[in-house]
Structure formats: C-alpha cells, structure tokens
Amino acid sequence: MKNIEYGYRWNCAACGAENAYGLTSDEAEEYIRDWEEDNADSVAEGETGEGACDWWYNVTAEENDAHIEDKERCWKCNAVATKETRTDKAKWFDSVVDNLEKSS
Numbered sequence: 001m002k003n004i005e006y007g008y009r010w011n012c013a014a015c016g017a018e019n020a021y022g023l024t025s026d027e028a029e030e031y032i033r034d035w036e037e038d039n040a041d042s043v044a045e046g047e048t049g050e051g052a053c054d055w056w057y058n059v060t061a062e063e064n065d066a067h068i069e070d071k072e073r074c075w076k077c078n079a080v081a082t083k084e085t086r087t088d089k090a091k092w093f094d095s096v097v098d099n100l101e102k103s104s
C-alpha cells in the first residue's frame with residue numbers, strides 16, 4: 001500500500017484490502033510547489049500550497065469519493081474502486097447533508 005502523507009484510506013470491495021488515496025511526502029512536495037506556482041495570487045494573500053494540499057486530500061477528497069471518481073485501483077487485486085468502496089465518513093457526510101435538506 002502507498003505510504004501517504006496526505007489523504008485517507010478506503011477498503012477494496014473485491015478483496016477487502018486497505019488502500020490509500022492521496023500523496024506520499026515526495027508527491028505532496030511536488031503538488032505544493034506546483035500549486036504555489038499556479039496560484040501566485042492566493043500565495044500573495046497568505047495562502048500556502050500546504051494548506052491547499054491539506055484541504056483537498058485530508059478534508060474534502062473523502063467526502064467527494066475522490067478515489068471512486070479517479071477510478072483508483074486496488075494495490076493488491078487491481079480491482080477498480082466502485083460505489084461499494086465509499087468510506088464511512090463519506091456516507092456519514094451524505095446523511096448529514098440529507099438531514100439538513102429535510103429539515104430546511
């Protein structure tokens with residue numbers, strides 16, 4: 001399994017192996033450097049590539065089923081991630097949104 005610095009874990013529906021979605025520390029360094037190059041305006045306002053990386057990989061990616069959207073493959077059996085591999089956090093987040101919609 002990938003040794004990630006930023007991201008989250010999901011379980012393969014086919015073989016049950018734990019998988020990691022995200023970036024290793026080397027990949028994160030590259031992501032942060034690229035982000036800061038591409039977002040000079042935001043950097044000037046005090047934002048950092050590290051903050052952007054953390055926000056996407058540690059906070060919003062899981063809620064957005066990023067590993068399913070990206071059709072990630074299991075490192076062990078090579079099965080593509082399906083809806084069955086949604087994480088508990090993503091399901092929980094959906095139920096919260098549903099409840100908010102019902103009560104408003």
Ligand SMILES: [Zn+2]
Binds near residue numbers: 012013075077
């Ligand atoms: Zn698998």
